[in-house]
Amino acid sequence: MDYHVEINWPDFIERYWQKRPVVLKRGIKNFIDPISPDELAGLAMENEVDSRLVSHLDGKWQVSHGPFESYDHLGENDWSLLVQAVDHWHEPTAALMRPFRALPDWRIDDLMISFSVPGGGVGPHLDQYDVFIIQGAGRRRWRVGEKTPMKQHCPHPDLLQVDPFDAIIDEEMEPGDILYIPPGFPHEGYSLENSLNYSVGFRAPSGRELISGFADYVLQRELGGQRYSDPDVPLRAQPADIVPAELDKLRDMMLELIDQPEHFNAWFGEFITQSRHELDVAPPEPPYQPDEIYDALKQGDKLVRLGGLRVLRIGEEVFVNGEKIDSPHRPALNALANHVVLSDALFADALEDPSFLATLAALVNSGYWYFED
Structure with a gap:
């Protein structure tokens, strides 16, 4: 599915980016969730996936880390399931990252998805990175405070919460609404009904x-x-x-x-270009031969980039998952960096060079790109 965000990017960067939080009502029109709560719960049962359950019962915060074997012990109120880097493991959710490529790829990190029952949340807290929170199914109330020095306290060591704050944003968000929060603005959200939230986070190295x-x-x-x-x-x-x-x-x-x-x-x-979370790498068996990749592309098949794979360019050099790709075929390397889906035409004449075909085959056989079904 293709998602389009209703953001005037030059105006947004001038007025809000790293400056002020803002709610973008109907930021994605006619929003359709790319994942269901059951699918999210299934991912949180996998060893490779980073997940947490956060609950607030009888005035006490509790945090448990996945993988989870069952959810039968949970009640109907006051808990949230949070799953990190879902775009690495669930292809349809990766499409939610693409509209934000108006901002530099190297700053984009991953997609965290939370499912919350009524009252579910993680309490008032601060983040040291930019985040766009997209409201999916259900409704959630968000409060955001002014950027001021806030005293952190830890009712639980996994929850770096802050003291209560006065809100400059107090909004009930519905499907397709987007809340942007720059670093350092205290915020809290809690669900008004069963709801899904999608957090597009941005990397900010210290x-x-x-x-x-x-x-x-x-x-x-x-x-x-x-x-x-x-x-x-x-x-x-x-x-x-x-x-x-x-x-x-x-x-x-x-x-x-x-x-x-x-x-x-x-x-x-x-x-x-090194990912901070595991990638769902599945090298093809048996490995592709270069001529097989050539034939498939010429027949109209397309290569799709693995969700979460970081491909970036510095000058004329292209880096993939912590490694530089050596090739004199700059247009083809640029295609690898700039396009999520690759067709024969994007490679130009590079496919006629056996050395480039061998490089491309190595990337595909590493599981970094795969042929579209």
């Missing part, structure tokens, strides 16, 4: 993650082997002192590693 990731890259490639040297070592009054010139030189040694575009770009392409 400085700590970036430094740690780049350090791993440096170590793996044995970069930065040059040692500190000081042929003109400055004399000092106290031998215990480390003088400013030495600190500057040490800092410059570290910055020099980062300030190499070839390495920095290669690292970031690998780092940012």
Whole structure:
């Protein structure tokens, strides 16, 4: 199914993106849920899928993590089932991510889906990332507060909740409504009836993650082997002192590693295309031969990108799930990065090159692309 969001993107970015929360009534007209509560519950029974049950009973918050074997113990009120990265496991839900590609692919993270019974929610809390919450079946009330320093408290260690807040948005959302919340705005939602919510989350790496990731890259490639040297070592009054010139030189040694575009770009392409959640990778058996892929595409078959697979481009280089794809066929690589569904025409003359066909076959045999049924 194709979804279209009623958003004027230039206006939205100017007025709201990372600035203010907003409710977009009927953001998706005639909304149809791509998944049922039973299907969502089934996914939460799988080992590879990240899921939680959150309940609020007798004034106490309880959180349990999947996989779940049964839901028979649950009542009719005050609980929610939350399943992360559903777009990785359920193809129809991946279509909900595509309208948001008006924003950069590298910032988009995954699709979290929650099913809640009346009163179900996770309490008032803060997120450190942007999120678009699409209301599916049922109704849910959302409250959003002003961005102010909020004291976090932990009635449960898995729920980083905040103190109660005054609402600047207090809205009952119906199917197709979209709530956008930037980082740092406290919010809470609770279901008025059995309901589904779809949260399109955005990745926001911290400085700590970036430094740690780049350090791993440096170590793996044995970069930065040059040692500190000081042929003109400055004399000092106290031998215990480390003088400013030495600190500057040490800092410059570290910055020099980062300030190499070839390495920095290669690292970031690998780092940012790694998924934070498991992918539903199912390599074909038996593997495709390159000529079989050629014949299938020429006969009109189409290749579909695996849900959740991160394919990004930096300059002329394309990265897939943490690896750079080497090929001189730039239009074909651009097609891999920019199109979810690939037809023969998008590859241009690259299919006539045996080396590119071998590269494409390796990607398909890794389970990253598959032929449309």
